[in-house]
Amino acid sequence: MRCYDVFIQRVEDIRRHMWQLFSSKKQLQKQLDDRWQRLYRIAYSWCHEPHLASDLVQETMLKALKNQHQLKDKQAFDPWLYRIMNHCWIDFCRAQKTNVSLDEITLADTGVAATEQQDIVYSVRAAVAQLPMPQRQIITLIDLEEMSYQEVASILEIPIGTVMSRISRARKRLKSSLQAIEQHPDQASSNLRRVK
């Protein structure tokens, strides 16, 4: 088949599939929107860099779609999706050869004037960014996604006992960081608004 015929066939395939997907548009729209935003929120809480978080979600969705045949239990779709994202994130961290600390990047890049509420937001994000990555992943999955310890253990492929000890250490450390920020707000503020 000539390349141009392949091209035409692909155009037609895409049009046909898109047309079919549009027939259940409302349901699909909600599912995709929910998952995209939720994945993005977790990705951002891990890396604190909007572009990287977006890239991570794109990669996760592409891998999920590519490997959808591997999902045996549809009830386990969400944990499966987060497990893929965890693998993408691990791959990125391994590949990263730069000295730039992602945790120092654009924690305050919303460009909005600071309010008390935003101070809290920045403080918490900064405190989370200071957590070791294994603790950060666990606290975000449990607190933001309300996942059970068992689900988190399955996503991160670690024993449930490790989840229990890490969530405890994470909260202890987070509490201590937030108390320090509360006691020295000026010093914390300059750190929080550092934009690379």
Added chain:
Amino acid sequence: MSDDDMISDEKLNLLIDNELHIEEKQQLLTLIRQDPELAARYQQLRELKDYMLSAYAEPPQALRFSNRQTISRQTSNLALAFSVGFLVLGVAIGWFGNHSFQPIAETPIYKAEELHSQQISKDNVLIHVSSMKPEEVNSALQMAEQIVQHNPLQQVEIVANLEGLGILQENSPYTNKIQTLAKNYNNISFKACGVAKKVAQLKTGKEIILLPEAGDVPSALDQILFRLKHGWVYIKG
């Protein structure tokens, strides 16, 4: 309360995260009601959970919707999220061949020449390259050339992101082909995704230098949505 009776933070976390059986939960809540110090510790840990939710309720977005001036931020984000997700899903399904989809009678199936004359000849084409797999890249570049050979008035834009950004980088293995296409056809253009470029810089710690034939767009997905909105045909390389 003696040290032996001290309730650990681990135990309080189990309560907060709803990991205790109902009986244990009731027992612990009773203890908390009776002990102000324990209640304070419990409250502090609960507040952390609330702080977390508040801190990440609206994370800053990397992508922008083309018409956000006319669409509310929330709607814009929803539309963008849906569009991107939908686009990715549609493309992936098209690509990975889910055979459970049956042809729909309402969708006309054209022969190559027929489709070209009736539809493709009117449509400009965006070709999306997201990998460095030779078969995908070569197919994308060949398609671009054949499209403009069939109709010199058509615009073809090749947009590269993710790993596909590599085709537009300095020292790309496709440099010669890209330069030849750019030289021979002024209606083929090459665009590099700004997001992918920034991520590549973060990954390598080096500045990403593009071929002189390649232009920049802030985000490949924004560009795809923008072109789709203006009636362009989207093709995954």
